[in-house]
Amino acid sequence: MPSPGQVVGGRYRLVRALGEGGMATVWAAEHIAVGNTVALKIISPDLLKHSVAIARFNREARAAARLKSPYVVQIFDHDVDPELGPFIAMELLEGESLADRLEYERRIAPQALSRILLQVAKALSKAHALGIVHRDLKPDNIFLAFDEDGAEVSKILDFGVAKADSPLTLEKGNRKTVAGTLLGTLNYMSPEQAQGREVDHLSDLWALGVIAFECLVGRRPFDEEAPGALVLQICVHPQPVPSEITPDVPEGFDAWFAKACNRDPALRFQHARDLAEALADLCDSVLSIEDVTSTSIPQQIPPSIAAIPAPSAAPSRSDDAAAPATKRRNVLQIVASEPPPPPDPVDPPRLQLVSVDSLAPPSIPAPSSTPVAPPVTGVRTHPGREVADPTRQPEYHVIHGGTTVGPVTAGRLRRGLQLGRVPWSASIWRVGWDRWKAASEAKAEILAWPAASSAELQDKPGIDALGARSVPPETAPPAASPNRHGGSK
Numbered sequence: 001m002p003s004p005g006q007v008v009g010g011r012y013r014l015v016r017a018l019g020e021g022g023m024a025t026v027w028a029a030e031h032i033a034v035g036n037t038v039a040l041k042i043i044s045p046d047l048l049k050h051s052v053a054i055a056r057f058n059r060e061a062r063a064a065a066r067l068k069s070p071y072v073v074q075i076f077d078h079d080v081d082p083e084l085g086p087f088i089a090m091e092l093l094e095g096e097s098l099a100d101r102l103e104y105e106r107r108i109a110p111q112a113l114s115r116i117l118l119q120v121a122k123a124l125s126k127a128h129a130l131g132i133v134h135r136d137l138k139p140d141n142i143f144l145a146f147d148e149d150g151a152e153v154s155k156i157l158d159f160g161v162a163k164a165d166s167p168l169t170l171e172k173g174n175r176k177t178v179a180g181t182l183l184g185t186l187n188y189m190s191p192e193q194a195q196g197r198e199v200d201h202l203s204d205l206w207a208l209g210v211i212a213f214e215c216l217v218g219r220r221p222f223d224e225e226a227p228g229a230l231v232l233q234i235c236v237h238p239q240p241v242p243s244e245i246t247p248d249v250p251e252g253f254d255a256w257f258a259k260a261c262n263r264d265p266a267l268r269f270q271h272a273r274d275l276a277e278a279l280a281d282l283c284d285s286v287l288s289i290e291d292v293t294s295t296s297i298p299q300q301i302p303p304s305i306a307a308i309p310a311p312s313a314a315p316s317r318s319d320d321a322a323a324p325a326t327k328r329r330n331v332l333q334i335v336a337s338e339p340p341p342p343p344d345p346v347d348p349p350r351l352q353l354v355s356v357d358s359l360a361p362p363s364i365p366a367p368s369s370t371p372v373a374p375p376v377t378g379v380r381t382h383p384g385r386e387v388a389d390p391t392r393q394p395e396y397h398v399i400h401g402g403t404t405v406g407p408v409t410a411g412r413l414r415r416g417l418q419l420g421r422v423p424w425s426a427s428i429w430r431v432g433w434d435r436w437k438a439a440s441e442a443k444a445e446i447l448a449w450p451a452a453s454s455a456e457l458q459d460k461p462g463i464d465a466l467g468a469r470s471v472p473p474e475t476a477p478p479a480a481s482p483n484r485h486g487g488s489k
Contacts, residue, residue, distance in 0.1 A: 002027060002042055008087055009079045012040055016420055023047065023057065028092060028419075038076060041088040048085045061088045063132050063159040071123035072156050073143070093155065094146050094418055094451060098211070099139035104443050108215035110250050110283035114276070116142065117208060119154040121276035124208075128201040128272065134159060135199060137207035138188045139214065150450045186227060187220050191235040191263050202265040205275055209260025209268075212279060216253060217246045221261070235263065250282040393449055397472045399436065399479055400426035400463050408466045411452035413439070418451060421465040429476050436479045 002025060006014045012029040018039065019026045029040040047053035061078035077089035098116065102108065108116070120142060127134065134141075134156065141157045186194060190206035193199045213221045221240045224230040242249045242257055260275055262268045269275035396413055397406030400423060408416075416422035417439060424440040439446065457465040472479070 001045060002084060007032070008040060008042065008081045008084055009077075012038065012087075012089060014040065018420070023053065029089070031089075037092050038089045039092040041090065042081075042084050043086050045085075054086060057086050057088075060159045061086075063127075064090075066130060066132070067123065067126055069123045069126050071119045071154055072127075093143055095144045095152070096447065097140050097157075098142040098144060098154075098215075101144060102139055102215065104440075107218045107246075110216065113212060113215045114280040114283040116144070116154045117212060117279055118276045120156060120208065121272035123156050124201075124204055124272040128204070132159070133199060133201050134204050134207075135193065136185055136188075137204055137211065138185050139211060140185075142211070146451070186230055186234075187222055189234065190265070192265065194231050194234050200265075201272075202268055202270070205269050205272060206261055208272070208275055209257055212260070213240075213242060213257055216249050217242050219245070221257075252282045256282060394430050394445075396428045396430045397470070397476060398422065398426055398428050398439075398463050398466060399472075403463055404470055404472060405463050405466045405468070406470050406472065409452065410446055410449040412456055412466055414446050414449060415451040415454065416457060416463065416466050417446065419454065419457070421457060421461075422463050426463060427479060429472065429479070431475070433477075435477050 002008070002014055002017075004014055004016060008014060008029065011032050013032055015028045015030055015037070017025060017027055022044070024041045024043050027040045027042065028037055030037055043054065043057045047057075058078070061075055064072055065075040065078070073093065074091040075088060076091070078087075080086050098108075120137075124134070136158060137156070143155045143157050145153055145155055147153050188207040188210045190199065190203040193203045193206075210221055222230060222233045224233050239258070239261065241254050243254050256278055259267065260269055269278065393410045395407035395409055397404060398408055398413065413422065413428070417424060422439065424438065424443070426439050427436040428439050428442060429436045458467065459465070
């Protein structure tokens with residue numbers, strides 16, 4: 001079994017485990033000569049005696065390496081370790097899978113989904129042109145990573161069950177993969193795939209339709225527990241109508257889903273790009289924050305961090321006008337606006353004749369005791385949400401295992417959580433909260449901020465990597481553990 005500190009392939013030193021699946025374990029590893037950190041995928045020891053599993057593992061490396069797309073996880077190296085067997089070195093991604101995001105958001109905003117699927121479709125178009133069919137597209141295999149500028153980019157993972165024309169086709173004897181073998185995740189399989197028939201790129205497009213349904217409706221379209229019942233639901237039973245489950249899906253999505261997941265492959269979208277662009281046409285008709293403030297996929301700013309005071313109707317000074325405007329990110333909705341009521345009658349100002357030579361810069365009048373109506377605006381913040389200052393990160397106090405650390409900025413906390421230095425079960429608190437929360441409860445809020453660099457973490461184990469130990473302020477609510485001096489009760 002792999003272990004921290006072990007050298008793989010003579011050049012990668014394992015640092016920490018990142019995850020484990022049925023086919024492989026994934027580790028953060030350091031290249032001994034170069035010093036950069038990669039994700040190292042190592043085949044499970046139980047599969048070393050199975051030639052088909054090893055062939056699938058090797059095929060993943062070759063298929064992903066061929067694609068050369070910014071929307072597919074990048075492969076750096078592929079080799080065999082004498083002790084651990086085959087391994088793949090690939091880029092270490094920061095972010096979360098689409099499945100993780102669905103877990104705490106339940107539904108994805110239409111514009112955000114359309115951008116995700118447009119990027120996925122670009123990768124699939126290239127794969128399908130090369131004769132590569134993924135066959136296991138699902139939210140777990142779509143990773144939402146952050147690039148160097150903090151923009152979000154979608155990447156397809158796990159080509160382990162990919163089917164491809166020569167030279168990548170898995171062969172058994174002189175035949176292709178045996179018909180009748182189910183490879184993939186049943187909930188996202190097309191009818192032909194669920195029945196074990198030969199599949200092509202149209203099965204990937206079916207899976208995209210299922211993913212879009214799950215993201216916009218909030219549940220899977222096919223989700224029986226028993227495999228036999230699930231196959232019947234996919235192949236025979238009437239298909240669900242999205243708007244009958246969630247009425248606020250974009251107009252036209254019912255027809256889009258019916259085409260994307262038509263049981264007759266010839267009646268589906270025939271190309272990934274056509275499918276994604278058709279969905280984008282539907283989603284772009286819905287107003288969202290992306291339409292108003294950004295053309296890229298923004299990191300959502302937590303809506304409850306720090307409220308900005310309501311705008312004043314008093315005239316602005318010239319120095320205020322010269323100050324740079326702060327970009328706000330907030331959910332907006334168009335509302336009808338009415339002109340303000342006429343002001344109370346007041347005595348009209350008296351006119352005076354003055355000479356040109358006597359003119360001087362006007363002085364700012366003293367505030368009047370009469371209330372001034374607020375300015376009319378065409379947009380307003382969504383009811384019940386505050387506007388956050390995107391330049392000011394919240395600071396948290398963190399408790400775990402008898403240790404308290406803080407205050408810690410959201411970016412540093414996010415980096416610690418992503419690197420596994422801080423568990424998601426750790427308790428956190430910030431000003432404005434009435435109780436301590438598990439970090440997982442505030443996941444959306446924490447992930448909304450750009451992660452700090454790894455260099456900002458200390459070279460210490462656990463949450464001590466975040467900074468110095470401290471005592472929570474007196475304003476913090478009582479915590480179950482530890483006590484106010486950092487020791488366990």
